[in-house]
Amino acid sequence: PNVNEVMNLHDFEYIAKKILPKGAWAYYSSGADDEVSMRENHYAYQRIYFRPRVLVDVSTVDTSTTLLGTPTSVPFYVSATALAKLGHPDGECSIARGAGKEGVIQMISTLSSNSLEEIVAARVPGATQWFQLYVNEDRNVAFEMVRKAEQLGIKAIFVTVDAPSLGNREKDARVKFEGESEVQKSNDVVRSKGASRALSSFIDTRLTWDDVKKIKQITTLPVLIKGVQRVEDVVQAVDDGFDGVVLSNHGGRQLDTAPPPVELLAEVVPELKRRNKLRPGFEIFVDGGVRRGTDILKALALGGQNVRVGVGLGRPILYANSAYGENGVRKAIQLLKDELEMDMRLLGVRNLRELDETFVDTRRLLGR
Numbered sequence: 383p384n385v386n387e388v389m390n391l392h393d394f395e396y397i398a399k400k401i402l403p404k405g406a407w408a409y410y411s412s413g414a415d416d417e418v419s420m421r422e423n424h425y426a427y428q429r430i431y432f433r434p435r436v437l438v439d440v441s442t443v444d445t446s447t448t449l450l451g452t453p454t455s456v457p458f459y460v461s462a463t464a465l466a467k468l469g470h471p472d473g474e475c476s477i478a479r480g481a482g483k484e485g486v487i488q489m490i491s492t493l494s495s496n497s498l499e500e501i502v503a504a505r506v507p508g509a510t511q512w513f514q515l516y517v518n519e520d521r522n523v524a525f526e527m528v529r530k531a532e533q534l535g536i537k538a539i540f541v542t543v544d545a546p547s548l549g550n551r552e553k554d555a556r557v558k559f560e561g562e563s564e565v566q567k568s569n570d571v572v573r574s575k576g577a578s579r580a581l582s583s584f585i586d587t588r589l590t591w592d593d594v595k596k597i598k599q600i601t602t603l604p605v606l607i608k609g610v611q612r613v614e615d616v617v618q619a620v621d622d623g624f625d626g627v628v629l630s631n632h633g634g635r636q637l638d639t640a641p642p643p644v645e646l647l648a649e650v651v652p653e654l655k656r657r658n659k660l661r662p663g664f665e666i667f668v669d670g671g672v673r674r675g676t677d678i679l680k681a682l683a684l685g686g687q688n689v690r691v692g693v694g695l696g697r698p699i700l701y702a703n704s705a706y707g708e709n710g711v712r713k714a715i716q717l718l719k720d721e722l723e724m725d726m727r728l729l730g731v732r733n734l735r736e737l738d739e740t741f742v743d744t745r746r747l748l749g750r
């Protein structure tokens with residue numbers, strides 16, 4: 383179908399399934415084991431109900447905010463996903479252009495199919511890009527990546543920590559990895575067991591808090607930890623002086639039955655408050671299963687007045703890019719932005735600062 387006929391983010395998934403090569407679909411769509419976390423990431427949002435406020439003048443609503451100090455047109459960003467070229471020849475570059483033109487921040491994966499230089503060159507003037515780091519066993523390689531990112535005008539580093547081993551993605555493993563040119567460092571890549579396996583050589587099983595703290599010392603950029611999955615580790619990130627965390631289970635691709643990030647968020651925010659760990663400037667991001675404007679507003683409401691919350695999108699952007707390139711990415715963003723504006727009116731909020739815990743009912747989510 384024509385890109386203008388796409389009505390919501392679910393449509394992009396449906397279209398991507400039809401048009402993508404089998405291997406690409408398997409790599410993008412798979413989750414770990416029985417895909418419980420992958421499903422629950424999305425369904426958890428549906429266990430939160432709104433508490434809409436009526437009779438508010440909502441003639442103008444404003445979806446803009448700042449994330450890590452950068453102005454953005456919407457409270458969501460494009461999360462890091464590997465191998466965009468499996469789905470579209472322009473790879474991460476068309477994602478950069480599409481996101482940039484819509485005023486949306488792009489997080490660039492260490493395992494992108496385009497080089498970092500190419501993706502930075504595709505950056506729209508004034509747009510912001512972040513860099514996601516997989517810490518190489520050779521620390522100098524990782525440090526070099528961070529320095530290069532900083533030189534290239536990247537605005538934040540997200541160290542992914544939920545992948546000391548690769549998750550068991552069976553759908554993906556069944557399809558022989560045929561992505562010859564898509565992987566940059568293709569020499570040491572094993573192609574027989576799916577794309578994910580092929581990438582596992584870039585992952586260090588020995589990574590600890592001390593290693594990640596070292597990364598903070600070699601850069602002036604904000605450093606955040608991506609893939610935090612329990613309250614205690616959020617507290618540790620606060621105590622160690624990190625600039626934030628991404629509550630994420632990697633889109634359900636790593637440890638199956640790890641908690642849905644929005645459920646964790648509902649636990650983390652009150653707990654940080656209780657332990658007196660709220661620090662201005664410490665931002666909390668969530669990703670996984672976000673498909674609707676309502677999902678985004680729920681996450682922001684849970685952060686309330688206490689914590690700045692940003693929301694990441696993975697697969698929907700890959701699917702949109704695969705089907706329509708830059709125009710698909712723009713359309714996906716526009717659809718979500720339109721939903722956000724309509725939902726804000728219906729919820730009775732004029733700007734995102736007004737959102738707080740009173741706008742959500744979490745009784746079904748938290749079982750109380």
Ligand code: FNR
Pocket residue numbers: 409410411423461462463464491492493514542608630631632633634635669670671672694695696697698700
């Ligand atoms: C990812 N994700 C990911 N994360 C990361 O830190 N580095 C990476 O290279 C990748 N690669 C990647 C590839 C694919 C195909 C997917 C689907 C995901 C995880 C990603 O950043 C994010 O956490 C999830 O995608 C969020 O879940 P949704 O939005 O896909 O449901």
